[in-house]
Amino acid sequence: MGNTRAEAAYLRALAAFRTPTLDLLHGRYAPFVVAALSIVFTVDRPSVEISDAHAEVAEILDELRAAGYDEGDRTLPVGTAREICRYWVRVGWLVPQIDGDAEVYRLTAHAVGALEITGRTAGARTRVSNSRVRTLLEAVERLSDHAETDPAVRMARLIQERDALDAEIARLELGQSEPIDDEQLLEEAENVLHLARELPADFTRVAESIKAMQRDVVADLRRDVRPTGEVLREYLQRGQHVMQSTAEGRAFAGALRLIGDPERIDNLTEQLHTLLAQPFTRLMDGEQRKELDAIGRRVELGVEEVLTAQRRASRVITGQVRTHDPIRDRQVDDLLRDVMSGLQTWTRSSSSDAPVEPLRSLPMADVGHLRQSVSDIRPPGAPAPLPTSDEDAVFTDADTRAWGGPRYAELEAYVAGLGDEFDLGDAFQGADDDARRPVDLVGLLEIAHRNGMSEPGGVSVVEALRPDGTTRRFAFGSVTARTAKEHDDD
Incomplete structure (x- = not known):
């Protein structure tokens, strides 16, 4: 046997009152919730960073408590603003989201609907006006026209609309337009606001x-x-x-x-x-x-x-x-189920205030030495000794020094005999072959910088000689250097 009309209506109403929208409006702290959400969230601010929302809700609570609205019969919720906002998330009034690099709150559709209901109820009553009735009639007429399948009927309606528009245009051309009074315009504006809400x-x-x-x-x-x-x-x-x-x-x-x-x-x-x-x-x-x-x-x-x-x-x-x-997804699901099962087992065997030792690091597996290749089953051994023969190159100390860094002692002794001032490029070109390596040019520049130098302009080009007999040309800004003695006198 089907439900009676009364039972069906009651079930519909019961389902409606279980929605977060009506739950918000019929809650004990509904005035505070509506007031706080309407202040924090506005048309130009549909999302608010979570930390900012907590701070603003806390400020609203402090102001209302200071004004005495929480004395006697408790009309404001207890707890911190963070706890209150988290409760609003659980009951479906707020939803946290990631917006760029920040986590924000947004109103749910239920919360928006509740704010609209309170806004309409607290504001001016919606009147059965000419504008609202005309909006309904035009919507029904438009629906009927779109649902009409007979082209002749639709064409007759369009011709009728065109004749009405032509008659209105003719009246305007003759200057017979009548201004609409402000009261009717106000009614139409209120209807626009009603639709926009x-x-x-x-x-x-x-x-x-x-x-x-x-x-x-x-x-x-x-x-x-x-x-x-x-x-x-x-x-x-x-x-x-x-x-x-x-x-x-x-x-x-x-x-x-x-x-x-x-x-x-x-x-x-x-x-x-x-x-x-x-x-x-x-x-x-x-x-x-x-x-x-x-x-x-x-x-x-x-x-x-x-x-x-x-x-x-x-x-x-x-x-x-x-x-x-x-x-992989099934493995992750199985792992999460195991974790939840272990957590439930632990909570049944421990008290609510039992301390939990945090896992500060994951255990390390000791696997010893792994073979790097599976093609050779023999264990890794020591590398073979380096071969020696008479043909192997033998490097002497002189060879090592020839390829080493600048010879600062020889360069400083050479520079000391060049007079008070000298051109660094000319000095490098006049040095012995074993002092004209590329690194010796760097050494001369270091000595010149330490003793005092100037850059008169122009470009110096020198040719360096490597220990193996090859040459390389370098170009740099001309440098006039002074000896260490003159620099010390300064």
Whole structure:
């Protein structure tokens, strides 16, 4: 036997009251939660760094407690701001995300919906106005027109609309237009605000549906044991068409054709600014004017939120598919299950205040010496001795010195006999062959720098002689050097 009407209605209401939206509004600390979330998260600030959110919630708590709102019947939650925000995450009002290099909080669709409900209830009551009824009638008429399959009927409606537009144009050409009174314009503005308040929750629901689909795809992928090629084809296609994978995403894709054009958003913003300059807006309070001005920004941020969720889901799914390894994934799952099982066993046999010794380092496996090649089963031995023969080259101390560094003692003695000043290039060219090596040129430059030198300009070119008889030419800025004696006199 099926459910009665009363039972079916009760079950629907029971399910509705179990959602985080109504749970937030009917909680003991609901006024504080709504107030804190509405202060921390605004139209221009849809995400807040976690550390900043904790600090701001703590400040709100301190201000309300100082004002005496927590005296007598407790109306403010206990605990630190960090604990309060973590509780909001658990019950589905906040969601932590990684945004660039920072971890941030964002409102869930349930929290956005709850804030909208309280905003509408606390603000001016929505009236059954001409504007709202006309919006409903136009929506029904548009739905009926789109559902009509008879071309003749649709054509008759279009001709009727064209005749009405032609008649309105004719009246305007004759100067017979009648200005609309401010009261009617105010009604239409309130209807626009009413429609705009629904958008943030709608955008957030689309983004959350895409994130939920991403989690489902990744979970399904980890459980998938089909051949890798088949898995790659299916899941890569889902990652590329992530917007079409949910009903909310498909609906948003249709709306994006209207609001996704940056030029259309700019036109919307310009129209709103023009409206705010009209005389009828004086009848609106400051909050209504601020809300009307923020509609364009609210739409832009909502579109950006959904597109960001789409890009992130595509990137995550594609990355998971490319690194898909069923065997490794099963090994990781088994390891995590073993860890959780061991943790549960430990918690049953220990008290809540039992100390836990941290694992400061992983144990090292002592495997001894591993063979570097499997082709030779013999154990590694000592290297063969170096061969010796009469033909082997024998280096003497003179050879070693010839290829060594600069001969500073000989160079300083040579420089001492060149007079008070000398050109370093000419001095190098006039030295003995065994003192004209490339390293000796470096040695002369060091001595000149130590004793005092100047650079008059020009370029000196010298030819160095290596111990093996080969030569090499060097060019450098001309240097006039002084002897050590003259430098000491200075």
